[in-house]
Amino acid sequence: MTTEDILRQVEKDGIETIRVVFTDPHGVLRGKTVTASALPGVLRDGLRVPSTLLLKDLSHRTAFPVWAGEGAPMQGASDVMLWPDPATFRRLPWSPHSALIHCDVSTMLGVPVAFSSREVLRRAEGALVDVGGMSPEAMRSVPRDGKAHLNWGATPKVGVEIEFQVFRVLDPSLSPDQSKMPGQPPQVENTTQGYQYLTETRYAEVEPMLDRLRRAAEEMGIDVRSVEVEMGPSQYEVTFAPGSPMDVAEQAVNFRMLAKELSHRHGMLASFMPKPALPNAVANGWHIHQSIGGFKPESARAMHWIAGLLEHAPACALLTNPTVNSYKRFTPYQLAPTRIGWARDNRGAMVRALLDDTPASRVENRLPDSAANPYFALAAQLISGRAGLKAAQAPPPEMTDPYGGDAPVLPASLGAAIEAFAASDTLRDALTPEVHDWLVTLKRHEWNRYLAHISDWEQAEYFTAL
Numbered sequence: 001m002t003t004e005d006i007l008r009q010v011e012k013d014g015i016e017t018i019r020v021v022f023t024d025p026h027g028v029l030r031g032k033t034v035t036a037s038a039l040p041g042v043l044r045d046g047l048r049v050p051s052t053l054l055l056k057d058l059s060h061r062t063a064f065p066v067w068a069g070e071g072a073p074m075q076g077a078s079d080v081m082l083w084p085d086p087a088t089f090r091r092l093p094w095s096p097h098s099a100l101i102h103c104d105v106s107t108m109l110g111v112p113v114a115f116s117s118r119e120v121l122r123r124a125e126g127a128l129v130d131v132g133g134m135s136p137e138a139m140r141s142v143p144r145d146g147k148a149h150l151n152w153g154a155t156p157k158v159g160v161e162i163e164f165q166v167f168r169v170l171d172p173s174l175s176p177d178q179s180k181m182p183g184q185p186p187q188v189e190n191t192t193q194g195y196q197y198l199t200e201t202r203y204a205e206v207e208p209m210l211d212r213l214r215r216a217a218e219e220m221g222i223d224v225r226s227v228e229v230e231m232g233p234s235q236y237e238v239t240f241a242p243g244s245p246m247d248v249a250e251q252a253v254n255f256r257m258l259a260k261e262l263s264h265r266h267g268m269l270a271s272f273m274p275k276p277a278l279p280n281a282v283a284n285g286w287h288i289h290q291s292i293g294g295f296k297p298e299s300a301r302a303m304h305w306i307a308g309l310l311e312h313a314p315a316c317a318l319l320t321n322p323t324v325n326s327y328k329r330f331t332p333y334q335l336a337p338t339r340i341g342w343a344r345d346n347r348g349a350m351v352r353a354l355l356d357d358t359p360a361s362r363v364e365n366r367l368p369d370s371a372a373n374p375y376f377a378l379a380a381q382l383i384s385g386r387a388g389l390k391a392a393q394a395p396p397p398e399m400t401d402p403y404g405g406d407a408p409v410l411p412a413s414l415g416a417a418i419e420a421f422a423a424s425d426t427l428r429d430a431l432t433p434e435v436h437d438w439l440v441t442l443k444r445h446e447w448n449r450y451l452a453h454i455s456d457w458e459q460a461e462y463f464t465a466l
Contacts (some may be wrong), residue, residue, distance in 0.1 A: 001086045003043045009089075010036050016097040020047050022082055022105050023117040023253050025442060026058050027265060027373035031082060031103065043086070047103070048079040054105070054115065055442070058323070059182045063445035073438060076326050080113060081106045082464070088250060093219040094262045102250060106371075112336070115435040117375035118246070124379035127430065128156060128386055132303075134218055141259040155327050156292045156385075158378060159242035159362075160252060163284040164272045164370055165193050165234045166209060166263055188269055194233030194280070202229045210236065216258050222251045231335070232282025242289065252374035272370040274321070275328040283329035284370040286320075289354075290381055291362040297355040300392070302363065306351050307395040308388020309365055309381065313340050313350060315424035317410065317417040318379040320368035324414045324450045329369055332403040337366055339407040341399040343411060348402030350410070367410070383430040429450070 002007075009015070016379050018039050021031035030053045034042055056065045057222065066077050082103035089101045105116035112119050167188035178184035196202045203210070210227050217224050223241035230237045240251055249353070259270040275283040295302035302456030321327065330338050342351035342363075352364040368377045387393075399407060418440060421427055428436040442466040 001089050003086055006086055006089050011409050015099050019100045020082055022103045023375060024053060027253055043084055046081040046083045049082055051080045052077045057446045063442050089279055090220045093216045097434055115438045117373060121245055121249055121375040121379045124382040130440060139356055156245055156382060157242045158245050158248050159289040161237055161239045161287040161368060163230055163237045164270055167234050167269045169267055169269050179455055184271055190234040192234055197231045212262055213259055215257055218261055220254055233280055235282050249374035249378050273367040274326045274371050285336060286368040286370045286372055288365045288368055288381055289362045295355055295361045302355055303395055304388040304393050305385040306363055307393035308384040309351050310395055312384040312426055314411050314420035315427050316423040319376040319380040320372050323371045326371055327413050328367050330410055336410050338403055339409050341407040342395055343399040346402060349399050387426050418443050418447060
């Protein structure tokens, strides 16, 4: 759509408000809602928002010393600019008088903010094409002769599986004493009993709820391929059609938004928390299927790509598994990886190789979880795969036991992931030092708050024993 197309649609459809948003570091949409009369100016001149929206953790605390200190970003809680992307304009099916548009973020001087989500992924996509000074046309002419790292003109394609839960809210926890940072979690009950994976009867029990989510997604332009009852109580999965990383990332944040907002309107809560602290709850993965220029069985391109995913998995865990809770998911025999390795069509391996002679030939990274910022998680795949291609790396032997053997283990905590990320020259170079240091500061703030918290386990373990 063009700007003129948007204004015509707003007038024709009687749209009253437009949510002008960007994706924050945690994959959460933030921004302002403007009226239809204000929209022409926003499309032309952009929209100012506080820069601290890029500097907050998930408790909404600002993690940087914006009031003092040299070198801290966005001093004085100054403004940044949101620049709407007309191609992202969508009407909201559950709020027909409203629409949404995604934005790029720049400084007040018009310089793109390097650590904004879209900019991080845009840079990673560009690095696959703009290599060694070769033009895309020149790279496409390089023979496919095993030197896979020379032929990077092909566009990467990704597809995602998103696991999440939907609960019925019993008590929304809205009393003033529950309004903390973060707020008291609501009291909920299940929408299914679970443990009846892909069973027809369980699907039928929640079909109206799942139909609402699917239809809303489709009306927003998301090509939903499947809607499934997953393993655990109240757990579901959706899969999208494959596409470019930028398009799929936008669809993923839109789906998370619509699942939460539409569920709320029906007295429910949709959660993408990796491992909810509820009895019998099952962890949520966010599996990323990927290929570049087609992966064929035993091709050098595919093997180099797999090698890169494995080599940089510990450092990239901060991008694919970004929360303290993420590391509670890595348990044996639960369809989540615990070690760094690959295997053919094995759901216990971190990288599941689905390589054949069909157009669907691909590899699946099962490491990410549903808390990931989609832009950062997909950038991590492109950065890692590119590094494997560039080094013409060979992966280790295929795993025969994904939960045993001597394969290296994944980071055991967010703290370990932060240190692996901080030590990675590959991630620092690919993301730029500015983005790298910003993310380390942001996540260390979250990790230090967690370490300072006295848990229920500590109270039970030590209060009467000592």
